[in-house]
Amino acid sequence: MKTVDSYNFAGKKALVRVDFNVPLDKEYNITDDTRIKATIPTITKILNDGGSAILMSHLGRPKDGPTEKYSLKHLIPTLSKTFGREVKFADDCIGQSATDLAASLQPGEILLLENLRFYKEEEKGDVAFAEKLSKLGDVWVNDAFGTAHRAHASTAVVGQFFDDRVCGYVMLAEIENADKILNHAERPFVAIMGGAKISDKILIIERLLDTVDTLIIGGGMTYTFTKAQGGQIGKSLLEADKQELALEILKKAKEKGVNIVMPVDNVCADDFSNDANRQTVATGQIPDGWEGLDIGPESVKLFTGIVEGAKTILWNGPMGVFEFPNFATGTNAIAEAVVKATEENGAFSLIGGGDSASAINNAGYGDRVSYVSTGGGALLEYMEGKTLPGVAALQ
Ligand SMILES: Nc1ncnc2c1ncn2[C@@H]1O[C@H](COP(=O)(O)OP(=O)(O)OP(=O)(O)O)[C@@H](O)[C@H]1O
Ligand SMILES: O=C(O)[C@H](O)COP(=O)(O)O
Secondary structure, X not given: XXXXXXXXXXXXXXXXXXXXXXXXXXXXXXXXXXXXXXXXXXXXXXXXXXXXXXXXXXXXXXXXXXXXHHOHHHHHHHHHHHHOOXXXXXXXXXXXXXXXXXXXXXXXXXXXXXXXXXXXXXXXOOHHHHHHHHOOOOEEEEOOHHHOOOOOOOOOHHHHHOOOEEEOHHHHXXXXXXXXXXXXXXXXXXXXXXXXXXXXXXXXXXHHOOOOOEEEEOOOOHHHHHHHOOOEEOOOXXXXXXXXXXXXXHHHHHHHOOEEEOOOEEEEEOOOOOOOOEEEEEOOXXXXXXXXXXXXXXXXXXXXXXXXXXXXXXXXXXXXXXXXXXXXXXXXHHHHHHHHHXXXXXXXXXXXXXHHHHHHHHOOOHHHOOEEOXXXXXXXXXXXXXXXXXHHOOO
């Protein structure tokens, strides 16, 4: 596999697939720019070599063609600031305007194409669409790890039209760090899985049972386990059809000698809102009409004690509804414990993308853990052992 390090971009127009699928607020301000910052090394290398960069990405999941809400033009001010130069914008990713702008691009210049998903052909992996994209550049660079689990035109199919397919720094770092966890985990290895649904995490949980010493489960998915074991969960999140599966996981963990740790108490609310009335109750004793929205103080003590003694940590998914400050205590406490283990115990800590990454970044801890992944689904699929189409296309 060719990598950015070993490739000389002098005089080349690099067509770079990035994952600029970043969260925007109502005024189109970027609320977490991790994915943009992550691409600085790759783009800087291209420009410093004397090449130019044509950036292509998706944003959101537009259904009906061009939509203001999903336009990548909203990223231009941030990109220009990040790269310290004007970033040009093509208001279409193919067609005459994109072709002309790409053709006139000079060494050291950056061009951003409009949202690829404004064409349904992108997600379909349409070959003719991929070929049109390929005409814009001389070499294809894939640095979109966050979208590498999609076999789309720009992430995979386009590769066949280039002699030179180059793996970017983000992609390399993501794979290297995930492999450290999968293949070289120092013990004790503790995985913390949270978030809303068991169904999204089941494959990774099963895979982890083969490698971890302790699996901590928190967040909304714990209530399905509690209910399956006969506990009272009030109106907490429940995947009723996954109760069997929950019991199956517990059984498998026992067989494999993995210690599964779940909350012993929960902060519950009488309404799904930050200002709801709150009470802390033991696990399995949530009254009717109440729902668990965070782990309780005893669980925080239990979980952080385990995390602080770990040598390898994988964290994916929040411990509660951390978007509500009154229910963010558990998630923030885990973030602090991960930092402590990393700094004081020399642990290697990898934070799975999406919500856990924004929780750790918003708490200001992004630089104090070993690695914050830019991938959500992509990281999980990689860790489940799947071949990612975006990686396969580079090989
Ligand atoms: N007890 C709970 N009740 C309801 N929702 C919860 C609860 N705990 C966590 N959540 C919600 O789960 C969501 C995140 O769950 P999800 O399964 O999407 O995790 P994730 O985004 O995959 O994690 P990551 O992004 O770190 O990979 C958050 O929006 C959070 O509010
Ligand atoms: O945010 C992500 O996980 C990636 O950008 C992929 O987006 P998608 O789930 O809409 O394909």
